[in-house]
Amino acid sequence: MEQRIGSSSQPLEGAGFDPAYVPGLTSPGSGEAEDAKPADVEAADADEPTVPAEASEEAEEAEEAEETAGEEIPDGPVFEASDRRARIVADHRGVRLSLDDQACEFRWDEIGAVETESPRFGKRFTITVHTPDRRWYPIEIEATSRASFAEWDEQLDAVMDKYFEDESPQTVEEESDL
Template identity: 85%
Template sequence: MEQRIGSSSKPLEGAGFDPAFVPGLTSPVSGETEDTEPADAVEAADTHESTVTAEASEEAGETAGDEIPDGPVFEAADRRAKIVADHRGVRLSLDDQACEFRWDEIGAVETESPRFGKRFTITVHTPDRRWYPIEIEATSRALFAEWDDQLDAVMDKYFEDETPQTETPQTEEPRTEKEEPEESD
């Protein structure tokens, strides 16, 4: 009779089992690698896949430049953090964690530059009252104004504020009671 060593069930995921679990974020890459195939086979498979992808895009008449529309792009990064805002939305990454927000998933984007120091804070707010801040360390404080301008250009182009503009009612002249004509005798 054979016995298996170890558990055959998968570990459970979610906030109840992992306090660092946040929906929408990718899970960290584990340090363990499973090399079941020789390196030559993996390299050959990668080369084959890239050839097939290139042939398929040539047949469709697409090039890499066709996929990217002309428009402003904001990108800022330091040694740990990175933010990219373009036609697809806003992508944040910190160390090995990353999240992506499409423009329809964003309620607001807030920037904050400190009075002292070089950490520029960008916070993405979602309509369900969640926020995702990220701090980018700038090489100089002069970059803050440039980053603000670049992000404003992207927001003006792609972010649509869906709050309806209410028209202010025009004030009417106060009504006066009409005087009744006097009766003549």
Template identity: 65%
Template sequence: MEQRIGSKSQPLDAAAVDPAYVPGLTSPVPAEPAEAVEDAEAEAEEVAAEEAAPEEAASEQEDTEGEPEAEASEESEESEEVEEAETDPDGPVFEASDRRASIKADHSGVQLRLDDQQAEFRWDEIGAVETESPRFGKRFTITVHTPDRRWYPIEIEAASRARFKDWENQLDAVLDAYFEEETDGDDDAE
């Protein structure tokens, strides 16, 4: 499914305009002047030196006082616990994958992957999630719709058609837990 906005006419093939055109090849990027490269390297060294200075001062201060060291370790343990809680909630998680594609829906949103391409959507970026089971075949389609009228379909090949029902139920549980649809009262207020 292609999403096109504007004219329905097909663009000219590049080979019709440029006989040297070879599909898949990109034009070479012009080299940056040596001065620009040197300036960028100098800026990177300055930033690294500025970042290292506060760390050295903090380590000297911790060596002189024993209590801040204990407090720092407690704070780091607490931050690790918060990160673990964010990455591993108690709520439902839906995961499905095959050799090329995968989908994961959890508390943070929906992540789609196809080969080397990946798209991540937070729950507030999603307008709807649609599933489709084919009448024949074993390709389960999940489409994520965004509020700006874009859609992102992904097909997962199941080992058997019986998996479709399980996947539907698991995805429904995640959507019920995390996805909040706008109520009719919000539409009336506008």
């Protein structure tokens, strides 16, 4: 007995598979992949030199340095911690988290709380940024030693004391009486 490898059924066509398919009104597809480029676009791309990922990262860092060079950086505490994948920076602009190729930035007025957690065992220090709309964004930084945890806590506390304004209900009531 001979068995075939693979499916013997044909791919589905029509409205059951593609809701936009209307017989007689739409033309059939060209058979090319949707992300295929025309030959003239490919030729134009071949003329442009390719930039390695490291060079593009350096260009982004240079642009960021130019942006910060234009704005006046106040003297104040800065907290920065990173490992091979994750990075956190807290300074006068707010808190910036990045993990691999993903990044997010929170201004100080967008932050409800910042929570730190050091494990009983292990070397992963967790920092969680909470927003007023009850969302939280945790990031874990792997420390070289457990001694870094106390140092990081002190540095982050100094930044929080300087830039984070926690409005207590009493302060808000006093302002509304004025």
